[in-house]
Amino acid sequence: MVKYIIKRLLLAVLILFSVSVIMYILVRNIDLNALWEIAGGGNLSNENAQERFEIVAKAYGYGDNSFWGVIKGYFSWLGKFLQGDMGTSISYQQPVEDVISKNMGISFTISFVSLILQLIIAIPLGIRCAVNQYGKLDYAATFLTMIGISFPTFFAASLAIRFFSVELGWFPVQGIESSLPVTATEWDYFWDRAWHMILPIAVLVVLSIGSWSRYTRTNTLEVLNADYIRTARAKGLSERSVVYKHVFRNSLIPLVTVLAGTLPTLFGGAMITETMFAIPGIGKLAYDAMMDGDIPFIMGYNMFLATLTVIGILLTDIMYAVVDPRVKLA
Amino acid sequence: MEENKNLLSEELPEETSVNAGDVAVETATAEDVHGENLSDRVRMLSPGQLVAKRFFRSKLSVIGLITLILLFVFSFVGPLLPGCSDWVKNGDPIADRNKENIKQVVYVDVLKYEITNADGETEILYAYNFMTNEDGELNWYADMNSTHWLGTDMNGYDIFTNLMLGGRVSLTIGFVVIFLEAILGVILGGIAGYFGGWVDNLIMRIVDILSCIPTIPIMLILSQMLESWNILDIRKLYFLMAILTLLGWTGIARMVRGQILSLREQEFMLAAKCSGLSTFRKIFKHLLPNVMPQLIVQMTMGLGSIILTEATLGFLGIGVPLGTPTWGSMINSATKMDILIGYPNFWIPPGICITLAILAFNFVGDGLRDAFDPKMKR
Numbered sequence: 098m099v100k101y102i103i104k105r106l107l108l109a110v111l112i113l114f115s116v117s118v119i120m121y122i123l124v125r126n127i128d129l130n131a132l133w134e135i136a137g138g139g140n141l142s143n144e145n146a147q148e149r150f151e152i153v154a155k156a157y158g159y160g161d162n163s164f165w166g167v168i169k170g171y172f173s174w175l176g177k178f179l180q181g182d183m184g185t186s187i188s189y190q191q192p193v194e195d196v197i198s199k200n201m202g203i204s205f206t207i208s209f210v211s212l213i214l215q216l217i218i219a220i221p222l223g224i225r226c227a228v229n230q231y232g233k234l235d236y237a238a239t240f241l242t243m244i245g246i247s248f249p250t251f252f253a254a255s256l257a258i259r260f261f262s263v264e265l266g267w268f269p270v271q272g273i274e275s276s277l278p279v280t281a282t283e284w285d286y287f288w289d290r291a292w293h294m295i296l297p298i299a300v301l302v303v304l305s306i307g308s309w310s311r312y313t314r315t316n317t318l319e320v321l322n323a324d325y326i327r328t329a330r331a332k333g334l335s336e337r338s339v340v341y342k343h344v345f346r347n348s349l350i351p352l353v354t355v356l357a358g359t360l361p362t363l364f365g366g367a368m369i370t371e372t373m374f375a376i377p378g379i380g381k382l383a384y385d386a387m388m389d390g391d392i393p394f395i396m397g398y399n400m401f402l403a404t405l406t407v408i409g410i411l412l413t414d415i416m417y418a419v420v421d422p423r424v425k426l427a
Numbered sequence: 428m429e430e431n432k433n434l435l436s437e438e439l440p441e442e443t444s445v446n447a448g449d450v451a452v453e454t455a456t457a458e459d460v461h462g463e464n465l466s467d468r469v470r471m472l473s474p475g476q477l478v479a480k481r482f483f484r485s486k487l488s489v490i491g492l493i494t495l496i497l498l499f500v501f502s503f504v505g506p507l508l509p510g511c512s513d514w515v516k517n518g519d520p521i522a523d524r525n526k527e528n529i530k531q532v533v534y535v536d537v538l539k540y541e542i543t544n545a546d547g548e549t550e551i552l553y554a555y556n557f558m559t560n561e562d563g564e565l566n567w568y569a570d571m572n573s574t575h576w577l578g579t580d581m582n583g584y585d586i587f588t589n590l591m592l593g594g595r596v597s598l599t600i601g602f603v604v605i606f607l608e609a610i611l612g613v614i615l616g617g618i619a620g621y622f623g624g625w626v627d628n629l630i631m632r633i634v635d636i637l638s639c640i641p642t643i644p645i646m647l648i649l650s651q652m653l654e655s656w657n658i659l660d661i662r663k664l665y666f667l668m669a670i671l672t673l674l675g676w677t678g679i680a681r682m683v684r685g686q687i688l689s690l691r692e693q694e695f696m697l698a699a700k701c702s703g704l705s706t707f708r709k710i711f712k713h714l715l716p717n718v719m720p721q722l723i724v725q726m727t728m729g730l731g732s733i734i735l736t737e738a739t740l741g742f743l744g745i746g747v748p749l750g751t752p753t754w755g756s757m758i759n760s761a762t763k764m765d766i767l768i769g770y771p772n773f774w775i776p777p778g779i780c781i782t783l784a785i786l787a788f789n790f791v792g793d794g795l796r797d798a799f800d801p802k803m804k805r
Contacts, residue, residue, distance in 0.1 A: 127654075127655050243790065247786035249782065251738075251742040252781065256778070406638075406639045
């Protein structure tokens with residue numbers, strides 16, 4: 098087990114190294130709008146803009162875009178990265194790790210709350226569907242969950258904003274807070290934020306219930322066919338206790354492993370949802386950074402995401418062995 | 428369980444042991460023959476027919492298939508109809524599609540445009556002014572009416588026609604990319620699974636690396652890259668397809684490798700080896716046909732997700748060439764607040780088309796999976 102984990106960790110380092118090489122080479126080829134902004138002071142028609150841009154780019158270490166220049170830039174980035182320094186974000190003029198940690202809270206809150214809601218709704222639904230396989234509920238749920246799976250996030254978000262925020266006026270259109278009076282208490286701020294988060298969370302939940310409940314349904318059906326369930330029935334247990342004691346627990350086993358894989362979504366932010374609702378989470382910041390060509394932030398964010406993904410995959414594999422002792426890691 | 432069933436079926440008389448749903452057997456037994464062959468009385472179905480039969484038994488997959496056919500007819504046949512031809516022409520979006528006396532349109536601000544007409548007079552007009560179509564006036568932001576069933580967009584394009592043209596592009600991208608992915612995935616996954624050893628290790632590490640790269644960020648970066656190289660026209664679509672393929676083949680490669688790993692240990696492969704077949708023949712005649720069912724299912728499901736990715740990129744305003752409508756680029760207009768609020772006819776129809784296409788591919792994929800492998804049916 099320990100040997101396996103060490104082997105996988107070494108592999109993870111190799112993967113992350115390759116991802117960083119690919120990312121860096123690509124990122125060096127994009128337009129550095131953020132640097133243009135600094136060079137031109139916002140005025141790009143400045144006649145000296147090109148000259149000034151080159152000076153600024155050189156100062157930031159992005160002046161030489163030749164092959165060796167990029168290689169050199171990569172290794173200086175890597176050297177700092179290995180020492181735990183992700184560089185300074187050009188747009189925010191703050192260390193990248195600070196920008197990420199400061200804005201992760203909102204993204205994490207949204208992702209975490211929606212994940213909990215998804216599980217609360219989807220697991221019972223999936224089990225009910227499996228128990229009444231081919232029943233009316235099962236067909237209806239299959240159809241609706243398929244629609245949920247197929248719905249593009251941005252379309253659902255657009256519809257939600259259009260109808261719930263604009264047409265009905267129930268929720269704010271965008272942003273994370275509205276201007277409150279000076280007399281507002283902590284609670285007012287809290288409720289204001291919660292009110293802003295309802296719609297994005299609702300969109301995330303509605304769209305993800307489908308895949309969770311389908312997964313639960315498949316697992317439950319597998320468990321329902323198992324011999325120990327037949328034994329439980331043969332013992333004369335009530336259907337209730339068969340389903341809720343014997344089936345329920347066992348159908349959760351594969352779910353635990355999948356949960357480990359949600360790590361990147363949990364911390365990495367929902368880029369499209371955040372961009373749609375203009376929520377200043379890490380996903381929106383990353384989107385803006387990529388549009389601006391803020392190289393340190395793009396690299397930092399993507400390495401953060403890739404690390405989370407690698408850890409998520411590793412955790413998934415380990416969880417298999419943890420929840421099911423029959424699985425041997427090799 | 429499986430063994431039990433087999434034992435049972437051997438003990439039962441022959442007629443009942445044959446699954447009535449799969450092979451139709453007439454009630455007559457072998458004794459009361461009237462000079463006919465056995466094949467005349469027993470209607471055998473080929474495996475393909477069995478799959479088709481099981482596929483069409485499921486209502487959802489039939490609904491999916493019909494939706495797909497309708498979408499294809501809509502996209503590929505629709506623009507050929509006479510009424511649409513006026514808007515199909517490519518070229519300058521404003522000059523080509525609209526009235527002659529407008530020479531120049533300059534975007535000033537949101538909803539605000541400076542129009543120069545044939546006499547050289549300029550005037551500032553607000554987009555809302557164009558909602559009714561007078562003769563000789565630029566027909567943009569038109570409401571839904573009998574000539575423009577879904578109105579016209581901010582460039583004066585007919586939205587209904589754009590929907591058909593966009594469907595062509597989106598569906599074509601889906602098919603091209605999934606076939607390229609399948610070719611790449613089958614070759615690399617097949618090599619990895621069949622030869623094993625260091626080749627397998629190398630290919631699977633590449634797969635690992637590619638699947639750890641965050642999809643949307645890298646697409647954003649790549650499209651920014653294309654922009655900085657000034658690739659904005661139709662070539663952008665080819666790049667988009669290449670990128671989607673290069674990032675997307677890993678799923679198919681993983682599946683093919685897994686299948687081949689288990690298949691190559693089976694007895695029929697030992698038999699193939701003993702008969703001295705060439706490696707080429709073993710792979711293409713004996714292994715790949717066995718992977719086909721899963722491959723087809725995964726390709727169908729993959730089509731949906733490629734269309735979704737394309738649409739997402741279009742929505743984010745990237746990966747979309749200028750002057751070529753796609754469903755994704757049409758829905759991109761919803762990022763502007765005024766259009767999101769004031770002109771739902773711009774973005775709801777393409778959104779519905781995207782959802783329908785993905786839904787239909789998912790239904791068909793599900794149906795195919797159940798049809799290919801009834802044991803997997805849940």
